[in-house]
Amino acid sequence: MTLTLTSLADLLARLALWAIVAPLLPGLINRVKAWVAGRRGPPVLQLYYDLGKLWRKGVVVSTLASPGFFIGPVVTWVALLGAAALVPLGPLGATLSFRGDVILLVYLLALARFATAWAAWETGSAFEGMGAAREVSYAVLAEAAIITAVLTLSVHSGSLSLAALLAPTPGAGAALLAAGWFIVLLAENCRVPFDDPNTHLELTMIHEAMVLDHSGPLLAVVLHGAALKLMLFAMLLVQAVVPLGDLSASVAGAVLWVGVLGVAVGVGLVESLLARYAFRRVPLLLTTAFLFCWFALMLAWKGGVA
Amino acid sequence: MIPGALLAIAAVATGASLLSAGRAPRAWLALLLTGQAAALGAAGWVLAGGPEWEWQGGLAIGGEAVQLRLDAVSAWFLALVAVVGGAGAVYAREYWSPEAHPVSAGSGRVWWSLLLATMVLLLLCSNGLHFLMAWEGFALAAFFLITLDGQGREVREAGWLYLAASHAGTLLLIAFFSVLAARTGSWELGPMRDQPGLAWLYWLALGGFGVKAGLFPLHMWLPSAHANAPSHVSAILSGVAIKMGIYGLVRFGGWLPVPVEAGWLVLGLGVVSAVLGVAFALGQHDLKRLLAYHSVENIGIILIALGLALVAYARGQMAWGELALAGGLLHVWNHGLFKALLFLGAGAVLHATGTREMSRLGGLWRAMPWTAALFAVGAVAIAGLPPLNGFVSEWLVYLGLFDALNPPAAALPALPAIVCLATTGALALACFVKVCGVGFLGAPRTEAARRAHECGPWMRGPMLVLAAACAAIGLAPAGCWPALRSVVGSWGAAWRDLPAPESLGTLGVVHTGLVLLAVGGAIGLRRRLRGRWRRGVTWDCGYAAPTARMQYTAGSFAGILTEWFGWILRPARHEERPEALFPGRAALAEHTPETVLEKVVVPVARWVLRVATLARRLQHGRVQAYLFYVILGLAALAALVLATGP
Numbered sequence A: 001m002t003l004t005l006t007s008l009a010d011l012l013a014r015l016a017l018w019a020i021v022a023p024l025l026p027g028l029i030n031r032v033k034a035w036v037a038g039r040r041g042p043p044v045l046q047l048y049y050d051l052g053k054l055w056r057k058g059v060v061v062s063t064l065a066s067p068g069f070f071i072g073p074v075v076t077w078v079a080l081l082g083a084a085a086l087v088p089l090g091p092l093g094a095t096l097s098f099r100g101d102v103i104l105l106v107y108l109l110a111l112a113r114f115a116t117a118w119a120a121w122e123t124g125s126a127f128e129g130m131g132a133a134r135e136v137s138y139a140v141l142a143e144a145a146i147i148t149a150v151l152t153l154s155v156h157s158g159s160l161s162l163a164a165l166l167a168p169t170p171g172a173g174a175a176l177l178a179a180g181w182f183i184v185l186l187a188e189n190c191r192v193p194f195d196d197p198n199t200h201l202e203l204t205m206i207h208e209a210m211v212l213d214h215s216g217p218l219l220a221v222v223l224h225g226a227a228l229k230l231m232l233f234a235m236l237l238v239q240a241v242v243p244l245g246d247l248s249a250s251v252a253g254a255v256l257w258v259g260v261l262g263v264a265v266g267v268g269l270v271e272s273l274l275a276r277y278a279f280r281r282v283p284l285l286l287t288t289a290f291l292f293c294w295f296a297l298m299l300a301w302k303g304g305v306a
Numbered sequence B: 001m002i003p004g005a006l007l008a009i010a011a012v013a014t015g016a017s018l019l020s021a022g023r024a025p026r027a028w029l030a031l032l033l034t035g036q037a038a039a040l041g042a043a044g045w046v047l048a049g050g051p052e053w054e055w056q057g058g059l060a061i062g063g064e065a066v067q068l069r070l071d072a073v074s075a076w077f078l079a080l081v082a083v084v085g086g087a088g089a090v091y092a093r094e095y096w097s098p099e100a101h102p103v104s105a106g107s108g109r110v111w112w113s114l115l116l117a118t119m120v121l122l123l124l125c126s127n128g129l130h131f132l133m134a135w136e137g138f139a140l141a142a143f144f145l146i147t148l149d150g151q152g153r154e155v156r157e158a159g160w161l162y163l164a165a166s167h168a169g170t171l172l173l174i175a176f177f178s179v180l181a182a183r184t185g186s187w188e189l190g191p192m193r194d195q196p197g198l199a200w201l202y203w204l205a206l207g208g209f210g211v212k213a214g215l216f217p218l219h220m221w222l223p224s225a226h227a228n229a230p231s232h233v234s235a236i237l238s239g240v241a242i243k244m245g246i247y248g249l250v251r252f253g254g255w256l257p258v259p260v261e262a263g264w265l266v267l268g269l270g271v272v273s274a275v276l277g278v279a280f281a282l283g284q285h286d287l288k289r290l291l292a293y294h295s296v297e298n299i300g301i302i303l304i305a306l307g308l309a310l311v312a313y314a315r316g317q318m319a320w321g322e323l324a325l326a327g328g329l330l331h332v333w334n335h336g337l338f339k340a341l342l343f344l345g346a347g348a349v350l351h352a353t354g355t356r357e358m359s360r361l362g363g364l365w366r367a368m369p370w371t372a373a374l375f376a377v378g379a380v381a382i383a384g385l386p387p388l389n390g391f392v393s394e395w396l397v398y399l400g401l402f403d404a405l406n407p408p409a410a411a412l413p414a415l416p417a418i419v420c421l422a423t424t425g426a427l428a429l430a431c432f433v434k435v436c437g438v439g440f441l442g443a444p445r446t447e448a449a450r451r452a453h454e455c456g457p458w459m460r461g462p463m464l465v466l467a468a469a470c471a472a473i474g475l476a477p478a479g480c481w482p483a484l485r486s487v488v489g490s491w492g493a494a495w496r497d498l499p500a501p502e503s504l505g506t507l508g509v510v511h512t513g514l515v516l517l518a519v520g521g522a523i524g525l526r527r528r529l530r531g532r533w534r535r536g537v538t539w540d541c542g543y544a545a546p547t548a549r550m551q552y553t554a555g556s557f558a559g560i561l562t563e564w565f566g567w568i569l570r571p572a573r574h575e576e577r578p579e580a581l582f583p584g585r586a587a588l589a590e591h592t593p594e595t596v597l598e599k600v601v602v603p604v605a606r607w608v609l610r611v612a613t614l615a616r617r618l619q620h621g622r623v624q625a626y627l628f629y630v631i632l633g634l635a636a637l638a639a640l641v642l643a644t645g646p
Helices: A005-019 A024-037 A046-056 A066-088 A101-123 A127-158 A162-166 A174-188 A214-239 A249-273 A277-306 B002-020 B026-045 B072-095 B104-124 B128-146 B153-184 B203-212 B222-228 B229-256 B260-282 B287-315 B317-355 B369-382 B389-405 B414-440 B455-477 B476-489 B503-529 B554-565 B597-614 B623-644
Strands: A059-062 B053-061 B064-070 B532-537 B572-576 B589-593
Touching: A005 A066, A005 A214, A005 B026, A005 B229, A024 A046, A024 A214, A024 A249, A046 A214, A059 A214, A059 B026, A066 A101, A066 A214, A101 A162, A101 A214, A101 B369, A101 B414, A101 B503, A101 B597, A127 A162, A127 A174, A127 A277, A127 B128, A127 B554, A162 A214, A174 A214, A174 B128, A174 B153, A214 A249, A214 B503, A249 B554, B002 B026, B002 B053, B002 B064, B002 B104, B002 B476, B026 B064, B026 B072, B026 B287, B026 B476, B053 B072, B064 B072, B064 B104, B072 B104, B072 B229, B072 B389, B072 B476, B104 B128, B104 B229, B128 B153, B128 B229, B128 B572, B128 B597, B153 B203, B153 B222, B203 B229, B203 B260, B222 B287, B222 B389, B222 B554, B229 B287, B229 B317, B229 B476, B229 B572, B260 B287, B260 B414, B260 B476, B287 B317, B317 B389, B317 B455, B369 B389, B369 B414, B369 B455, B389 B414, B389 B455, B389 B476, B389 B503, B389 B532, B414 B554, B455 B503, B554 B572
Parallel strands: A059 B532
Antiparallel strands: B053 B064, B572 B589
């Protein structure tokens, strides 16, 4: 890959696109939830207002916190943005594409997790430690499911770069893969039934529990990163399942964005219709996601070898 | 010629360092560093593409002419010995200073020189007999270093366990080298792929070298030895000494005609070591024991790569084999660097607080900012996270494993290996979040942790160098490729001139870009926050006066995961529950034993001892009975001859 000025400009434009569009999804999910509950609900752009407000606020930092408390959210955000930069955008493809980029993506997500959990330890709070413990523990199962999904796509396409992985027509296992990946999306983004993003306290036991002591611009960075992560998972889900490569460029682009919105609506519906699961059932649900991906892999393997 | 001269300088300097070790610590350090620098230079010369160096001496030891050879494979390991050996020697100047340890500091220097010398020798030997001698010398030097602080019972027990396990492995190696010599007619070592009758010998090598490498379940000596040794010794044991086992497996994997099944077995053992190593690490509360279990995990990752490479070589699949082998070899280096860094960091903590128990630490970043930051670099690297070196080697291994799935020679076992490798990564991340969080962040849990102090420049310097090396390999991975290419080429003759994966350079660019972006982001946030932030008590949903004891503990943090692995970890739990209306004392203690040692090896050893005790009754000193045995024996022989005779 040669890093020319055009590709650099293209990369920056993509990063800007990700950063600007991502906060739309949580707003949309909330809108769907409000609609199902018969409420009017907050505006779709609420997260933008929140981010703006938080950015202008001051910060109270725990007396125990080291500089790592400030660096943690930045590293998380950069890792997620870097991961987003690797994801191809349907017909636009990817600027930054190389063999093995998908593994970098998976490990960038892990880096984000490390930085968030590190910052959670900074405050010496048992609640945040508990949240971090749950995050890193459940991520073990989620990561197994994610890598199995990657394996499925890789076996199916015979390639190891995201652009090529997501290009071919999905195989017979697409439905299984979609189900598995959707569950992982819910878990990794701390949505119902794994977690409840509605409040900071008793209901929110994993992700939000880790960031209880973040405030002001720090919290804004955390929230924006979470929105980026949600869009990243939705983007991957749509491209892995919908045969965008068979459509003309403009139609494919439209389908991609409609698909991402559709995922957000799906998350909103799940959140409206389900309650949060008891914690001992979380590993079972994640194992189910892993098995969905594993069966998809077995189908792809059969198809690939035969 | 040049490597020969450099190695001669190294030999002279190391020899001279032995003489000065007792009285003149400064001269010892200078000589040792000169020797290591010279050895590093020789290794670098060969790795940079220089010709192999061979030397045949006039003198004979044990009836065999001394024969030394430095090829790229040896040079790769030699360079690691030199770097970590030098770093550890500098570190020891402050950590195991003559003032604090008047008796053992001197002998520590002697054994340190000997350990490095024997390791270099065994890397250079191309004669089986001399290899065994160097191997034994190296094992003994390591034993005396482990038991340097001979006061504690735990230390002595760990030392004996190490010695026993090491000799069990050496027995297998004696068998291996003697059979090899008997079959080939000479003690000389070299490529012998054209003799298919030797294939089975790799199983013996796997046992012998496997004990030293610490692969699961032969690792049972490793945690206690690495935990109880002085920290600079732990660093070289974990970073370098166990790699000598890997060296043996790599070396003879390249020279012997290894069957495909052995490759799969190595891969399987690697998977088991990786997953269970990190699972055991999660259950530990002792900082150094935890790090020791991570050695088992990383050896597992290296073995996954090696196993795949062996399979690929046997099947003639260059495409994935070379990537896996390159990844595994790079991981040898990476693990050597970051594990040494972590052990030196743990040593600094031990030095400052006097405890390895994580539940007695906490909040150390305030007193020890350098150690905390450098330990964090090591933690990110060992968890295999970008942009540091651990990720680069794991990434290469992943590429090899994924390529093994391609249709013409699709290798199904690579599927579970990939899933387990990813799981291992996630578990290691959890474990190192735990270590960093409990040890360095939050509030100090004890008075000792509150009174901690930063280590001095002699301890900080080596850690800085190791951390810088971790960062350099992460940010410019393509720079390692020429060296890796010569190693892979000298390992398997068919794999010369392998092309660099073009994405390795891109990976380096992306890593650098991410670092720049993070630095930029941090500066931006700093500007934003200037004058807008203040300190306050941890909010934690409204606690007015949180105390240090209310913090989350290491045990609870790892609780979910250790519960999943309860079937093998078998944690021992002692609890006194709070009872009655006005509960008195309550206590909870949890301890994860070394399951293989305590549930398998110790019972078997007891049983053997019991049988042996029974056998001793036959020997009681009564001559009449002995005559009776002789008559019985003769009668049995006579019966045998009569029954089977013509």
